[in-house]
Amino acid sequence: MAILVIAEHDNSQIKSGTLNTVTAAQKLGSDVHLLVAGAGCAAAADAAKQIAGVSKVLLADAAALAHPLAENLTPLVVDLAKQYSHVLAPATTFGKNLLPRVAALLDVAQISEITAVESADTFVRPVYAGNVMATVQSSDAIKVITVRTTAFEAAAVSGGAAAVEAVSGAADAGLSSFVSQELTVSDRPELAAAKIVVSGGRALGSAEQFKAVIEPLADKLGAAVGASRAAVDAGYAPNDYQVGQTGKVVAPQLYVAVGISGAIQHLAGMKDSKVIVAINKDEEAPIFQVADYGIVGDLFSVLPELMTELSK
Amino acid sequence: MKVLVAVKRVVDYNVKVRVKADGSDVDVANVKMSMNPFDEIAVEEAVRLKEAGKATEIVAVSMGVKQCEETLRTALAMGADRAIHVETDAELQPLAVAKLLKQVAVKEAPQLVILGKQAIDDDANQTGQMTAALLGWAQGTFASKVELGDGSVNVTREVDGGLETVKLSLPAVLTTDLRLNEPRYVKLPNIMAAKKKPLDKTSPADLGVDVTPRLKTLKVAEPAKRSAGVKVANAAELVAKLKNEAKVL
Numbered sequence: 328m329a330i331l332v333i334a335e336h337d338n339s340q341i342k343s344g345t346l347n348t349v350t351a352a353q354k355l356g357s358d359v360h361l362l363v364a365g366a367g368c369a370a371a372a373d374a375a376k377q378i379a380g381v382s383k384v385l386l387a388d389a390a391a392l393a394h395p396l397a398e399n400l401t402p403l404v405v406d407l408a409k410q411y412s413h414v415l416a417p418a419t420t421f422g423k424n425l426l427p428r429v430a431a432l433l434d435v436a437q438i439s440e441i442t443a444v445e446s447a448d449t450f451v452r453p454v455y456a457g458n459v460m461a462t463v464q465s466s467d468a469i470k471v472i473t474v475r476t477t478a479f480e481a482a483a484v485s486g487g488a489a490a491v492e493a494v495s496g497a498a499d500a501g502l503s504s505f506v507s508q509e510l511t512v513s514d515r516p517e518l519a520a521a522k523i524v525v526s527g528g529r530a531l532g533s534a535e536q537f538k539a540v541i542e543p544l545a546d547k548l549g550a551a552v553g554a555s556r557a558a559v560d561a562g563y564a565p566n567d568y569q570v571g572q573t574g575k576v577v578a579p580q581l582y583v584a585v586g587i588s589g590a591i592q593h594l595a596g597m598k599d600s601k602v603i604v605a606i607n608k609d610e611e612a613p614i615f616q617v618a619d620y621g622i623v624g625d626l627f628s629v630l631p632e633l634m635t636e637l638s639k
Numbered sequence: 640m641k642v643l644v645a646v647k648r649v650v651d652y653n654v655k656v657r658v659k660a661d662g663s664d665v666d667v668a669n670v671k672m673s674m675n676p677f678d679e680i681a682v683e684e685a686v687r688l689k690e691a692g693k694a695t696e697i698v699a700v701s702m703g704v705k706q707c708e709e710t711l712r713t714a715l716a717m718g719a720d721r722a723i724h725v726e727t728d729a730e731l732q733p734l735a736v737a738k739l740l741k742q743v744a745v746k747e748a749p750q751l752v753i754l755g756k757q758a759i760d761d762d763a764n765q766t767g768q769m770t771a772a773l774l775g776w777a778q779g780t781f782a783s784k785v786e787l788g789d790g791s792v793n794v795t796r797e798v799d800g801g802l803e804t805v806k807l808s809l810p811a812v813l814t815t816d817l818r819l820n821e822p823r824y825v826k827l828p829n830i831m832a833a834k835k836k837p838l839d840k841t842s843p844a845d846l847g848v849d850v851t852p853r854l855k856t857l858k859v860a861e862p863a864k865r866s867a868g869v870k871v872a873n874a875a876e877l878v879a880k881l882k883n884e885a886k887v888l
Binding site for chain 1 (some may be wrong): 650655676734756760767770778781792796798805807811816852859861865869873874877880881
């Protein structure tokens, strides 16, 4: 049986997490179908059909799907799911919101945030903030899975030539409606997929200093900006910057933790980074236990020096 | 308006768990247990709704072993009016909990069910969404702001790109994110008073729910440890290392 991947997109572009999810799906079978459900989403479907490894694109284009409301998307996915052995979505806020609702109506478990595929029914997933990796086996007929995107390579955005098949039947469930959104506008790379991430913590002291110190360094490095929970709770950075157990999980080539002590909940979100740099004035901060390179010092003097060095 | 709040007893967030020597499971014997932090936020939100005159009764519910009573007493001390304990020694996975919670919701007929977005033990992030699905209700997940209207609720959700607000018809299921509120510190007189509040018992059998696990844990292991690296003296040395040694710049 084929594998169904639910694409995350904004009606015009496919979000990067979808590409990692396609790679996870390919470990389960060669026939990977991608559902693009939205409104006026032909452009997204057009991008979807070019993704390497996708054999078919299902296009559900309906006004009720303009925003990814789980109440409206679920009946469509549940209906399609019955023809598949596995249904996958990225473990983003989109996938985490949608797939448990789908799984419950299929009367199957959902397997959250897998980091490895052992076989068609056996998967590895982190528990206890990533301090333990559990290998779990599903006894359900349909496996409904969210995928930790940093654990799988991104599928190529070109090279595929999938057929596009229209799917009808999407309707407004009449339970929910979209009101508004406040999205962080940035020219920086997407946090979850960035090659370099610069994160700031409580030691920044204010939103102004966060902006004045963290952002220039990020821009110098072409990096995304992240933050610890403490910095977000204090209002120094928006919620979507949070890296950690309950925020975003990142695994960049380089992670620079500035003024972050390194609570286990934060480490859960970044310890798979290739190279970790920590800058903290507390020599005993737990962040140094996972850092490849550490500087013990006041970030407000170290960061200007770092900017100067990087400009040389 | 009645609010149902679901709370889970989990290993305290400050405890770093260990894997049993045989790799069969996590060793949780003799470790500190607490209410799941996200569920504390759920209880707090319900109590604030009551204090604002919007909720009339708060019912706390927990599923699991006998000691879940302690977790329910904490919810009562925070301000819940009464508690329901679905007692079982069976392993409960999110789908089973959602089925139990659905049955409790059908009996209690609340306008809102509030629970944490995820439990910090299994990190599943499923129960609220599954409960909403089984009830056929709307779901407001990862809530950072809740505004009750007439027959509806506006929920601001923490999503990957920022914030999104949706309007849900009532009854609805809400799951809490970190910024929704800061739970109160429970005072001793409230702990004493909570001991006198009603706590009713029921069971999966009473509720007619089959809680058989669908996922079998084959093994658990600790992930590869990162070893601490080196301390460098200054920014110049750091940049040199990143360029020449790590080759990431």
